[in-house]
Amino acid sequence: MQPEQSRYDRGLDTMRAIFGPGIESTLKGLAATNPDLARYLVEFPFGDIYPRPGLDLKTREMLTVAALTVLGYAQAELKEHIRGAMNVGCTHNEILEIILQMAVYAGFPAALEAVKTAASVFGEE
Amino acid sequence: MQPEQSRYDRGLDTMRAIFGPGIESTLKGLAATNPDLARYLVEFPFGDIYPRPGLDLKTREMLTVAALTVLGYAQAELKEHIRGAMNVGCTHNEILEIILQMAVYAGFPAALEAVKTAASVFGEE
Amino acid sequence: MQPEQSRYDRGLDTMRAIFGPGIESTLKGLAATNPDLARYLVEFPFGDIYPRPGLDLKTREMLTVAALTVLGYAQAELKEHIRGAMNVGCTHNEILEIILQMAVYAGFPAALEAVKTAASVFGEE
Amino acid sequence: MQPEQSRYDRGLDTMRAIFGPGIESTLKGLAATNPDLARYLVEFPFGDIYPRPGLDLKTREMLTVAALTVLGYAQAELKEHIRGAMNVGCTHNEILEIILQMAVYAGFPAALEAVKTAASVFGEE
Amino acid sequence: MQPEQSRYDRGLDTMRAIFGPGIESTLKGLAATNPDLARYLVEFPFGDIYPRPGLDLKTREMLTVAALTVLGYAQAELKEHIRGAMNVGCTHNEILEIILQMAVYAGFPAALEAVKTAASVFGEE
Amino acid sequence: MQPEQSRYDRGLDTMRAIFGPGIESTLKGLAATNPDLARYLVEFPFGDIYPRPGLDLKTREMLTVAALTVLGYAQAELKEHIRGAMNVGCTHNEILEIILQMAVYAGFPAALEAVKTAASVFGEE
Numbered sequence: 001m002q003p004e005q006s007r008y009d010r011g012l013d014t015m016r017a018i019f020g021p022g023i024e025s026t027l028k029g030l031a032a033t034n035p036d037l038a039r040y041l042v043e044f045p046f047g048d049i050y051p052r053p054g055l056d057l058k059t060r061e062m063l064t065v066a067a068l069t070v071l072g073y074a075q076a077e078l079k080e081h082i083r084g085a086m087n088v089g090c091t092h093n094e095i096l097e098i099i100l101q102m103a104v105y106a107g108f109p110a111a112l113e114a115v116k117t118a119a120s121v122f123g124e125e
Numbered sequence: 126m127q128p129e130q131s132r133y134d135r136g137l138d139t140m141r142a143i144f145g146p147g148i149e150s151t152l153k154g155l156a157a158t159n160p161d162l163a164r165y166l167v168e169f170p171f172g173d174i175y176p177r178p179g180l181d182l183k184t185r186e187m188l189t190v191a192a193l194t195v196l197g198y199a200q201a202e203l204k205e206h207i208r209g210a211m212n213v214g215c216t217h218n219e220i221l222e223i224i225l226q227m228a229v230y231a232g233f234p235a236a237l238e239a240v241k242t243a244a245s246v247f248g249e250e
Numbered sequence: 251m252q253p254e255q256s257r258y259d260r261g262l263d264t265m266r267a268i269f270g271p272g273i274e275s276t277l278k279g280l281a282a283t284n285p286d287l288a289r290y291l292v293e294f295p296f297g298d299i300y301p302r303p304g305l306d307l308k309t310r311e312m313l314t315v316a317a318l319t320v321l322g323y324a325q326a327e328l329k330e331h332i333r334g335a336m337n338v339g340c341t342h343n344e345i346l347e348i349i350l351q352m353a354v355y356a357g358f359p360a361a362l363e364a365v366k367t368a369a370s371v372f373g374e375e
Numbered sequence: 376m377q378p379e380q381s382r383y384d385r386g387l388d389t390m391r392a393i394f395g396p397g398i399e400s401t402l403k404g405l406a407a408t409n410p411d412l413a414r415y416l417v418e419f420p421f422g423d424i425y426p427r428p429g430l431d432l433k434t435r436e437m438l439t440v441a442a443l444t445v446l447g448y449a450q451a452e453l454k455e456h457i458r459g460a461m462n463v464g465c466t467h468n469e470i471l472e473i474i475l476q477m478a479v480y481a482g483f484p485a486a487l488e489a490v491k492t493a494a495s496v497f498g499e500e
Numbered sequence: 501m502q503p504e505q506s507r508y509d510r511g512l513d514t515m516r517a518i519f520g521p522g523i524e525s526t527l528k529g530l531a532a533t534n535p536d537l538a539r540y541l542v543e544f545p546f547g548d549i550y551p552r553p554g555l556d557l558k559t560r561e562m563l564t565v566a567a568l569t570v571l572g573y574a575q576a577e578l579k580e581h582i583r584g585a586m587n588v589g590c591t592h593n594e595i596l597e598i599i600l601q602m603a604v605y606a607g608f609p610a611a612l613e614a615v616k617t618a619a620s621v622f623g624e625e
Numbered sequence: 626m627q628p629e630q631s632r633y634d635r636g637l638d639t640m641r642a643i644f645g646p647g648i649e650s651t652l653k654g655l656a657a658t659n660p661d662l663a664r665y666l667v668e669f670p671f672g673d674i675y676p677r678p679g680l681d682l683k684t685r686e687m688l689t690v691a692a693l694t695v696l697g698y699a700q701a702e703l704k705e706h707i708r709g710a711m712n713v714g715c716t717h718n719e720i721l722e723i724i725l726q727m728a729v730y731a732g733f734p735a736a737l738e739a740v741k742t743a744a745s746v747f748g749e750e
Contacts, residue, residue: 030737030740032744033721033740033741033743033744033747034721034724034725034740034743034744036427036721036725037721037724037725037728037736037737037740040419040423040424040725040728041733041737044229044415044419044423045229045733048415048419049225049226049228049229049415050226052222052225052411054218054219054222055219055222055223055226059184059187060226062184062187062188063187063188063191063223063226063227064226064230066188066191066192067191067192067195067227067230067231068230068734070192070195070196071195071230071231071573071697071732071734072571072572072573072574072697072698073572073573073696073697073698073734073735073738074697074734074735074737074738076737076738076741077733077734077737077738093179094179094180096533096534096536096537097177097179097180098180098188099534099537100174100177100534100536100537100540101174101175101180101185101188101189102188102192103174103357103537103540104169104170104174104357104358105189105192105193105196105357105358105359106192106196106356106357107353107354107355107356107357107360107571108354108355108541108545108577109355109568109571109573109574109577110357110573110574111537112530112537112541112574112576112577113573113574113576113577115530115533115534115537116533116576118533118534119532119533119534122533155362155365157369158346158365158366158368158369158372159346159349159350159365159368159369161346161350161552162346162349162350162353162361162362162365165350165353165544165548165549166358166362169540169544169548170358173540173544174540177536193359196322196357196359196448197322197323197446197447197448197449198321198322198323198359198360198363198447198448199322199359199360199362199363201362201363201366202358202359202362202363221408221409221411221412224409224412225409225411225412225415228412228415228732229732229733230732230733230734231731231732232446232728232729232730232731232732232735233416233420233452233729233730234443234446234448234449234452234730235448235449235732236412237405237412237416237449237451237452238448238449238451238452240405240408240409240412241408241451243408243409244407244408244409247408280487280490282494283471283490283491283493283494283497284471284474284475284490284493284494286471286475286677287471287474287475287478287486287487287490290475290478290669290673290674291483291487294604294665294669294673295483295604298665298669299600299601299603299604299665300601302597302600302661304593304594304597305594305597305598305601309559309562310601312559312562312563313562313563313566313598313601313602314601314605316563316566316567317566317567317570317602317605317606318484318605320567320570320571321447321482321484321570321605321606322447322448323446323447323448323484323485323488324447324484324485324487324488326487326488326491327483327484327487327488343554344554344555347552347554347555348555348563350549350552351549351550351555351560351563351564352563352567353549354544354545354549355564355567355568355571356567356571419729420729424725424726424728424729425726427722427725429718429719429722430719430722430723430726434684434687435726437684437687437688438687438688438691438723438726438727439726439730441688441691441692442691442692442695442727442730442731443730445692445695445696446695446730446731468679469679469680472677472679472680473680473688475674475677476674476675476680476685476688476689477688477692478607478674479607479608479669479670479674480607480608480609480689480692480693480696481606481607481692481696482603482604482605482606482607482610483604483605484605485607571698572696572697572698572699573697573698596658596659596661596662599659599662600659600661600662600665603662603665607696608666608670608702609693609696609698609699609702610698610699611662612655612662612666612699612701612702613698613699613701613702615655615658615659615662616658616701618658618659619657619658619659622658
């Protein structure tokens with residue numbers, strides 16, 4: 001099955017805008033185990049959804065930080081998206097406000113886990 | 126235990142701004158079973174968290190729509206917050222974009238359940 | 251496969267102690283669709299786990315009310331266990347305290363859903 | 376944005392094979408609120424994922440029944456997929472075995488909720 | 501915003517009673533990233549909820565061990581609360597009974613993850 | 626309480642068939658902390674459920690890989706069951722297809738976490 005170039009290219013551009021140029025080696029790592037998941041990740045979330053008009057990239061990244069805080073088990077993805085949120089204009093303070101608000105909707109453990117992840121991202125800078 | 130008036134009053138003002146004046150009868154219904162949960166709901170989420178600077182009410186409501194879509198089981202709360210999001214400036218389209226994006230993070234069933242809830246809110250208008 | 255009488259009988263006795271004699275018609279309803287799930291439900295949770303020494307039935311029911319509040323989607327089971335908790339000695343107040351505490355660990359929507367379920371049980375009395 | 380005909384058509388064919396011809400009115404209902412979610416649902420899960428070689432449709436539907444039983448909150452989607460599983464060759468007994476096994480991985484409440492949904496589907500036949 | 505001394509002080513006293521005097525350095529670590537989350541954690545769960553009459557601290561810690569076992573992703577918080585539960589009078593056996601019972605409500609993987617966490621706490625003593 | 630030999634023996638045979646002979650030392654490790662959970666794990670999932678007719682072991686392991694991918698927090702159990710799935714006849718490709726399909730039902734983060742776990746298992750071979 002030939003990748004659909006336009007969705008893939010649009011997705012890769014969106015991922016570069018959010019995650020920076022390092023995203024291509026991350027995708028290569030994923031593709032080594034599951035090339036089709038890597039391709040769908042580029043095409044569907046970042047090729048179809050994120051580039052849609054209606055919400056800008058910064059708002060989308062903020063929503064994703066909220067979603068991953070609620071899920072709780074996906075700290076690796078949360079780490080990437082905290083970095084991504086900052087790349088598209090979120091401040092540390094905005095990220096911490098999002099996480100804090102999630103204590104209301106998913107409980108304090110979800111917020112505490114996410115704060116540790118945020119601290120590890122902020123500490124790398 | 127005497128309610129701390131300033132947090133409670135700030136919370137009630139925030140809830141009126143988000144949910145409209147009907148919120149007081151909703152709170153009375155909740156207080157009939159569990160007055161302390163009703164009070165904490167006013168004081169902590171809406172008295173402490175929502176009025177914080179750093180994120181405006183519209184952004185906070187968008188994050189909450191995302192969170193409740195991810196949780197999946199809290200459609201009654203999602204319904205209130207879709208109404209609330211519209212009251213503080215969200216368009217139908219923005220709400221649908223948030224729900225659509227959550228298909229990426231919590232799966233299509235979460236998005237499909239939330240879209241039905243959104244449709245029922247939109248249909249009431 | 252012949253049901254193991256001792257575990258089954260112990261489980262049925264425990265279920266009667268918690269849920270009252272009406273449990274047998276509930277089990278018949280379940281058995282009409284899935285007799286083996288009905289049998290395992292009697293044997294494993296109520297035949298093996300609940301009768302164990304170390305925690306009394308009231309404490310076990312309180313833990314279960316907490317667990318079902320956190321899960322969020324299982325309000326029908328929560329309703330049965332709120333009734334069960336009261337049958338083995340929990341007061342309304344204790345049940346509401348458990349639900350309130352779960353706002354800390356699973357968020358306010360989980361607590362709000364559970365309070366509605368508790369109110370519907372209390373209202374039946 | 377013009378729907379990509381080949382993915383959409385492949386998805387619609389897959390959905391007809393699983394859910395029967397009634398799926399088109401279900402999709403129209405969804406599209407009335409959120410046409411893009413309806414389109415992505417056809418294109419990504421049913422256009423991209425389900426038609427992939429490696430697992431046949433019956434196995435995929437069995438996996439989906441397992442997944443929706445674990446999620447717990449998506450009984451409407453579970454209902455559709457129990458019907459779908461039967462359309463592609465699952466017996467009642469296989470569906471009940473899947474649900475029963477999920478008691479091990481997601482607990483008895485998840486299995487009990489799913490059994491009620493299965494019973495309502497079986498009762499319609 | 502000035503911390504409300506009475507809720508904060510009551511919360512800190514409760515946390516010291518549950519977690520021991522080491523809690524203040526844990527809170528300092530959290531406050532380094534998110535001082536307001538640290539403050540709300542003291543004020544709301546431990547200042548408002550835990551000191552309420554109706555359930556004693558030991559019962560509250562048992563409920564929290566149940567809740568965190570069900571959540572699954574918050575093993576760091578579970579570790580703290582297993583220690584806390586022992587500080588307020590839970591035996592190893594009671595903690596293991598709680599975890600075992602959660603296999604019924606959240607599945608065996610939740611119980612297995614929690615048992616590993618309990619084993620690591622017991623091994624430190 | 627004397628273990629019920631027939632369920633226990635059947636469960637141990639099933640576990641050996643799925644996980645290989647190393648399972649006995651894994652069970653000993655678990656039994657060191659919680660011998661009754663170890664015993665119930667053998668008796669209920671593997672003594673009662675897995676050996677039932679209606680679904681073969683390979684199908685059951687595929688369903689379990691799906692369930693654990695959806696749960697998200699139980700990567701240690703997922704690792705064991707990916708190994709187990711391969712022992713009873715699943716190919717790498719089938720395991721990756723299951724995980725990929727779960728992106729539809731539980732979101733991309735769940736699939737990404739599971740793919741990393743699969744990669745670590747495949748890398749050990």
